[in-house]
Amino acid sequence: MAIVALLFILTAALAPQLLTTADPDAVAPVDAFQSPSPAHLFGTDESGRDVYTRVVFGAANSLLIGIAATVVGLGLALVLGLLGGLGGRVGDFVSTRVVEVMFALPGLLLALVFIAIAGPGVVTSTVAVGLSTAPGYARIIRSQLRSVRNSGYVEAATVLGHSRLRIVVQHILPGALAPIFVLGTLGVGQAIVWASSLGFLGLGVAPPAAEWGAMLSSGRTYIDVAWWLTVFPGLAIVATAASFTVLGRALNERTRQGAIG
C-alpha cells in the first residue's frame, strides 16, 4: 500500500508529465468549479485549472518542501547534536542551551518570526519548518551519540589502541547517525503537514505554484460549493505523510534487524 503510494508520489514529483499532459497553471475562468468528471478527474478549481494536474505537479513542491525542511532540520540538528555529543563540556553546554531555547519556543512562533524577518516564500517556509523541527532531532542525535560514546564497543576499541579519530569516524558516527535516515523519513511527512499549515496562514509558496498546502487553504474558501478542491490535496498530504511514516517504520525495523543480520 505505502509502497504503491510512494511510487506514485515520487513519479508525480520527478516526472509529472508521465501522469498528466495538462498544464497545472493553465487558467480557464469559464471552466471554474467543475466537479470531478472523466475530463477533469479531480474537478477544476476557482480559476478553471485542473485539480488532478495540480495535485500531480504539487507533489514536487510539497515533497521538496518536506524533504528540504527535514534536511535543514536534520542538518542543524546534526551540528548541534555533534557539538553536544562530542564537543566536550563547553560544546555540550552550548548545544544543550540552544536546543532548550529552540524547544521552549513553539515551532510556529519560530516559523512566524522567521518568515516575518525573511519574507514568505518556498525557501523561507522550508527553512522555517526545518528550524522548528531541529531541536527534536538534535536531542535524539545527542543522546544517540552519547550512548554510543559510552558503549562497550567504543571502549573495546580504545583498549585495542585505536586512535580517537578512527574511533569517532569508524564507530561513533556511523553508530549514532544510522538512525538519522529513519528519523528523516519519519519527519518528512510531518514537515509536509507543517508546511501546509504555513500555507494556510498565507505564508507558503508564491502563487500560482501548485503546492498541496496552498491548494488546500485556497480551496477551503469554497468548501461548501466545491468539496473536491480540498479533498484531493488533503488526501495527497495525508497519504504522503502516512506513507513516509510507514516507510520510516519499515526502515527502522530493517536497521534494527540489519544490526542483527
Place this chain on the structure above:
Amino acid sequence: MTDPSDPTAERLSTRPAARLRSLAWVARRLGGGLFVLWMVATVIFFALRLIPGDPVDAILGGPGSQASAEAVAQIRVEYGLDQPLIVQYFLAMAKLAVADFGTSYALKIAVAPYVLTQLWSTLVLTIASLVVAWVLALALTMVTSGRRGPARAVGSGLELLAAAVPHFWLASLLIIVLSNTLHWLPPISVPGPLGLILPVLTLALPLTGFLGQLMRESLANAYEQPFVVSARARGESEWGVRFRHVLRHAALPGISLSGWAFGSLLSGAVVVETIFARPGLGRTLLSAVSIRDIPVVTAVALLSALTFIIVTVATDAIDRIVDPRVAKQ
C-alpha cells in the same frame, strides 16, 4: 537475615534526604528554566529588531498610518526607540526581570494582564486537548492492541491517518460534518464547554494518532516483558494484565513526550484559534507579528516558553514518580 549486597539498605535512613533531593531537582530544573527564559527573551528581542518595518508604525495605529512628524518623533522618545540598540536591550531585560512586559503598541494597554487572559484561554484549549488525546489514545490502543486481525489494523490505520492530518483541514471537515450537516455543535467557540468541543477535537485528533502509535509500540514491547508472564502465572486475567501492568509501561513514552506534545499543541493553537474564532495566544501572536507589536510578541514568546518549561518539568516529575528508574539515571 541481612543482605550484604543490598544497595538500598542505606535508604532506610535517608528518606528525608531523598525528599530533599527531589526538591533540589525541581529547583535545579526551574533555575535552568530561568536561564532559558532569559535566552528566549534575548533571541526574541534581537529577532524582532531584524524584522523589516518600524515599530513606530505599530504604535501609530498600524503600518498604514499617516501620522505627523512630531507624532513619530514623540513616540520614538516615549518608547525609548531613539536609544542605541544595546541600551534598549538592557532596558528591556531589566523590565522583563521584574515582570514588566510594557504596553502593547497596537492596543495601548498593559501587555501582562492582556496576554495572561489569552494564555488562560489557550491553556484551557491545549490542556483539554492533551487530556482528550490521551484518553482517546488510551482507549484506542487498549481496545485494539494485543488483538490480531481487523480491530488492530483499523486501530493502527486510524492512528496513522490522524497523525498525518493538517489541523486546518481537519477543522474544516469537522465543521462540515458535525456542525453544518449534523448540526450537533456550534462552528464557533461559544462560551461554555459546548464551544470547546470542536477546537479540542481538532487539536487532539492528530495528537491522538501520534500518541496512539507510540503507545501501540511500547505496549507491544511491554507485552513481551517477563513480568507480564509472571503476572499471568499468578492467575491475573487478560484485562488485569492490561490495566494493572502493561498500561503504565505503554504510557511511559507518551508521558515523556507530553511536554513536547504540549509545545506542538501551542503551535496548533494558532490555526485552531483562527478558525474557530477563539481568543488565545496563537491568534494574539499571529496578529502581533503581522503588525510588529513587539511587546506583545515578546510576552507571548516568554509565556509560551514559561508554560512549556513548567509542563516539561511537570511531565518529567510525573515520569519520575511513575518510573523510579528515570530518577536514577
Place this chain on the structure above:
Amino acid sequence: MTDQPLLSVQNLSVHFERAPAPAVDGVSFDVRAGECLAIVGESGSGKSVTARTLLGLAPPNAHVSFDALTLLGEPLPSARSRRWRTIRGASIGLVLQDALVSLDPLRPVGREIDDVLRLHTTLTHAQRQQRVLELLDAVGVPNPALRARQRSGELSGGLRQRALIATALAAGPPLIIADEPTTALDVTVQATVLSLLRSLTDTGTAFILITHDLAVVSQVADRVAVMSQGRIVESGETATVLNAPVAFETQQLLASIPVDVPRGVPLRIHERGPTLTTRPQQPVGGSASASAVAAGAPALELTAVSRRYPTRTDEPIQALDRVSLTLDTGTTLGLVGQSGSGKTTIARIALGLETADSGGIRLNGEQWGSLSAHERRPLRHTLGAIYQDPLSSFDPRLTVERILFDALRANVSGETSQLSTVDELLDAVDLPRSLKNRRPLHLSGGQRQRVAIARALAPAPRTLLCDEPVSALDVSTQARVLDLMDDLQRHLGLSYLFISHDLGVIRHMSDTVAVINEGRIVETGLAEEIFTSPKDPYTRSLIAALPRVHGPARALSTPRE
C-alpha cells in the same frame, strides 16, 4: 502418603513454529507432594519451556501436545481456558527465570504480592496487607514494611528474587516451579535462597527446581531429571544420578563444574581441542604456576591504588582503597569478590579507561598509570581485555571478520605473531571459519565469547584482563571457554588477570588469588593456600557458601519424615 502424584506429565512435547526440532520432546515425569524434583540440563535444553507449558503459558508460537497433564488427578485445562486463572498462583506457583525483570518495575512489590492474595483468597484489604508483610518476612526480606512499598528497581537482586518467591508462595500452592532461582545471585545470597527453599519443602510444598547447576541440585533435590535437546536423558534419585551418571550428557554436565577441578585439567570430556596445541591428557601438576617464570618484572603491578566516586548528595563511594596487586608474567591472578566490591574498577583502571586517584600502575615493569592517553597508545596492544558482556563490546554493525581484522590492525608492535590473520584467530579459538560473515548478534553466547577472546588476542598482547568472562554463560559453555583460555595461556605464555565472583571458577583458573571486599584486598596468596586455609574471615565465609556436588542431597539438609 498417597500414591497419586501431585502433578503428572506424560509425553509432553512442544514444537515451535518454523523450528527444525521440538524444544520439548516427549517428556514425562511425576511430582509428589512435598517432593523436590530438579530438572537440570544445559542451556537451551527445554527446561524453561517445559515449566511454562505446565502453567499453560507456552509462548504463542508454540504447539503443545501431550498424552496426559494432570494436577491431583484432574486434567489441566486447555490453553485459553479461564480455568487457568484459578490454577495459576493458587495451585501452582511459578518463579520465573529472569527474576530481576519478572516483577513489574513500576509497581511496589507489596502490590505484586497482594495481587495473588486478591485473586485467590477472600481476605480483606487489611488482612492482605498484613499477609504481604508476613510473606516478605517469611522469605527473609528484612524490614518488610518498607520493602513492600518499594518497587523492584529499588531492590537488590537477592531481594527481588525473594520477593518473587513470595509471590509464588502467597496463595500457598501445593506445587511451586522455580526456574533458575539462584543463577543470578552471589554465592552468599544463593545460599540463603536455597536454604529458604529447603525449609519450604519441609512444610509439604512440592517443588520443581530448574537449574543447570548440579551443585545446587545436590543440595536440595530429592530426585533429578536431566534434559538434553528437549528430552529427558536420565532421571532418578539425586544421589544415584550424581554419583553414578549413566547418560553421557549427565557426565558432561558433572565434568563441567569447575569446583574442585584442579588447575590445568580440562573441564570438557570428548572434545576436539584447539588446533594450536594438543590437549594434555594429564593434569600438568601445579600447572603454569610453578613453572611460571617469575624472572623479570611482573606483567602488571598495582601499588596502593585508590579510587573514589562522587555521588550527588551522599559522601563519595570509596570504590578502591589502597589496592596492591601483582600479576606475574605467564600466570593467572584470580580476583574474587562479591558484586560491587570493586573488581571491574580495578580492571578499568588497569586498562587506562579510568584514572586512579592515587597509587601506581606498572605494565611489564614500565610506568603505565601515569601516562597520558596519547603516550599509552603505542603500548596498548600489549594489554588486552575480555568483558563480561561480549555482545555490547562489539559494534553491532560489523561482521566477525571485520571485528577481528580491525583488531589485527591494532598490532603496532611490528612483531609478527602466529595469529596474524582472521582465519588463524578463528582457528585458535576453535570457531569455524564460516562464522566470519555473521554479526555478533547472530552468535550464541559461547561463540561470542570466543570471538571476544580472538579479538583480544589479535594485537598479540602479553597480558589479558578478563572481567567476568564466563559469568554470562551456562556451565557447559563456561567449561569450553575456560578450557580454551587455559590452553591459550599455556601455548602463548599469556598472563591473565581473571576476575570473577565465582569461587569455583577462580580456583580452577588461578595460580594466585586476591580476595577483594568493599574496595580492599583482604587476602592474597597462592590459590591452593587460600582455598585450603583461608585466613581472613570474609574469605572463609565465601568459601563456606560455595556449593559443591556432594553425595545425596539430604546429607546437607535436615532429615525429614
Place this chain on the structure above:
Amino acid sequence: ALLAGCTAATEPAAEPVTGGTLVYATGDAEPGCLDPHVGGNYPQALISTQYIESLVSKNTAGEIIPWLATEWTTSEDGLTWDFTLRDDVTFTDGTPFDAEAVKTNIEHLKDPNTASSTGYLAVGKIDGIDAVESDQVRFTLSTPDSALLESLSQPWVGIQSPAALERDQAINCESPVGTGPFVVTDWVKQQSITLERNENYNSAPEDAEHTGTALLDSLKWRFIPDAATRYAALQSGDVDVIDNAQPNNISSAESDPAIDELNAPRPGASNRIELNSGKAPFDDERVREAFIRAADVSPGIDSLFFGTAERSYSVLSSVEADGISLPDAFAVDQDAANTLLDDAGWDTIDSDGYRTKDGVRLTLDFPISTNQSIPAEQSLFEQIQASAKEVGFEVKLLPTDLSSWYGALFTNEYNLVSAPYTKVGADVLRILYHSDSIIPAPSGYYANLAQLSDPKLDQILTTASQTSDAAERTALYEEAQSIIIDGFYVLPLYDQQNHYLYSTSVEGFRALPTVSAPTFYDAWLND
C-alpha cells in the same frame, strides 16, 4: 404609490419588537482602539458607528444631511464655516453635547499625541475652531475645502465626550463615549465587544426609520477572522449578521431562505490595481498600456465572485456620483499589447516565454497583503498573472503580511499593487493621485501608489477641492478621471466589496450611506 414601488416587493413588515441581543460577526481585524480618532481604519468605523455620531451624515441619494449639526453656512471665500448644533443631546456619560465638545474633538484629532491618521487628514484644513455659542461652532480653514462636509460625515471624525477624551488614551480606547444608540460596556479581547442600548438616545439621523432609543437591548460584536467559520456560524444561528461575506457564500445564501444579503459598496475609490509609473518598466506608458490590454479581468470576476461583484471601469466607487466609467479604455487586445511591447523595446523572448530587454526580464512585482485581499481577489490576481504571461509579462505575486506589504510599498519595491482606499466623496482622487501624495509621511506612507505626477492633474484636483459649485466640481473630477485612465495608471477591478449576510429574523438593518458601515439603530429581531 409610485414611490412605494421600491419597497412593495417586500411583505409589509411586522410590527417592530424591542429587546433581544443581536450578534454581529466581523471578519475585519479587531480594532486596537475603539476610539476612531486614534489611527482610523475601517474596522474602527464599523463598530464606532454604533456608539459615536458625526456632525453630518449622508442619505442614499448622496446628499449630506444634518445629524449632530442641524444646519451650516459657509462664507463667500469658503474659508469660514458656521455650524449650528443640536442643543438637546448628551453623551452617554452625561456630558452635554455642545460647541466646546466639538472644539475639543477637533483639537483631539489634531493633537500628535492622539496619533490620528484618517481623521487628522479629514480635518487637515481646519485652522481655527471657535465655540461661538453653546450651540454654534465656527471653523476657520486655511484653504477652501469643498469636501469638508463629506469629510466630517465620516466615523473617524465622530464626536466624543470631552470628559471621556480627557482620560488616559488606553482607557478611552477601551470605553469610548459618544452620543450613539449603543454604549460599549465590555470588551473581551479577540472574542467580542458588548454594547448595550443607550436609554437616553435622541439623536437619530433624519433618514432613520424611527426616533427615540434603539430597539435592541444589546449588540454582541464578535471577531471571527475565518470567512468559512463566519458563514457557518451564521448558518447555525450562532450569529445574526456577518460582514465580509465571501462570494461563494453570498451565492449559496441566495438559495437559503433563512439568510438575506445587503450589498453596500464602500465609497471612495474602486478596488483597482495601481501601475507604479515611478520606475521601470511602467515609467513607459506603452508598457502600462500593454499590461492593461493584456490583463483579462472580466471572466475571472464572473466566475470567482459568483455574480456578486460587477466589473468596474472607473477609478471611483460606483456609489460616488462623480465617478465615470470608461469600459472601452480597458478593452483586452493581445495583439495591441504585443505590438506596444515590441515598440517599447521588450522584443526578445526568453526560454520561459517572458519578454526581455537588454537581458532584463519584463518582471512585475506584485506584493499582496494577505490581511486585506480576500481569496477570490488573490485568485483573480493569479488569473491576471496568467493572461499577462501570454504577452510576455512575468507577474510575481508576493503575498505578505500587512507590515511587510507596506514595507514593500515604502521602499518602492513594487510595480503593481492593489490598495483599497475608503473616503466619502470624489476628493479621494486628490489623495490618491495628486503628486503631493508621492511625498511620504514620516512613517513612510504615501497614498499615490501609481506615483502619478502630472502638473495638469494636480491643478485640476486642487481646483476641484476648492470649488463649491457642484456642477463645476463634477466636471473637474470627470476630467481628472479621464487623465488618470487615459494615462494607463490604473486597472479598475470592481467596487470595494461590502457584503453583509444576515439572518432573515433580523429586520431594519441597514448600512449608513457615509462609509457603508452597518447601523443597528433601527434593527430588531423577529423571532
